[in-house]
Amino acid sequence: MSKVAVITGAGAGVGRAVAEKFAREGYSVALLSRNEARLQHTASEFREQYSVKTLAIAVDVANAQQVADAASQTERELGPVDVWVNVAMATVFSPVSGLEPAEVERATQVTYLGQVYGMMAALRHMRIRNRGSIINVGSALSHRSVPLQAAYCGAKSAIRGFTDSLRSELIHDGLSIQLTMVDLPAVNTPQFDWARNKMHRKARPVAPVFQPEVAARAVWFAATHKRREVWVGFSTVKAILANRIAPGLADRYLARAGYNGQITNQRLSPDAPDNLFESPDGHWEADGRFNNEAKSSSWQMFTERHRNTLWAVTALGVAGLLWRRRK
CATH class of the missing domain: 1.20.5 (Single alpha-helices involved in coiled-coils or other helix-helix interfaces)
Structure with a gap:
């Protein structure tokens, strides 16, 4: 019987790349995301290419009951969950002065509570067997926040705090459940085309940019090796260490460079997709529009x-x- 992995945010971007990596390695995969049509297409594609069992479950990770039900459905239809990967996220490109409370709430619900609910759902089943791995996909921005993404940075920081608390509890209870945080650099995904953007210009990842397959390999490594944290890319290492050594200097640097580093000179179309409250239609791949500059490997x-x-x-x-x- 093959092992089972659950991946949230599996319809596109890093989540899709992670799901494909596990399918390629022979895992049965449960794909969780809001857009059922896109999930079904992806699930069918993985079945054909990798001859593995797949399960597409339309879920809003901000809804705790939906996440819990998805975990139970996966256990019934695919078998015991060996690996649970929390990837789903939402962001808003805007200064804090331009944010609405509902936007902050939604970004926090998806990015932070979505991972919390994923951890809780996975643990309900893994505790019984006293085994399994939970991988939380974090970011360099959980250690060093940037302007224009306060809601996202705050949510990613909160994930790190929740994860550390849970890790101590698992040790206290003597449980053999691995809990790992994978902090990513800038990744070439569709989020820069469909994230809510109030800046009137197209968003971009802060260079250097990596392909989502680099993130997927890091998550696979985390799931198959016992690590507390995995930092992906030297840019992540630099951001984390620089903020620990000279946070005030980092504040001033980002005040100068943090805006242009995330916003291009290209005008944003008035009818650009917006995935904050509704999932955009269509088939979106793991990668975004930055293939010409994205790195496919990381020496770090x-x-x-x-x-x-x-x-x-x-x-x-x-x-x-x-x-x-x-x-």
């Missing part, structure tokens, strides 16, 4: 995957230097 992830070997080589090298000095 190579070092993360092979960190034990690198530490061993480093230790041997240091030992060798000390031995030569003694001579």
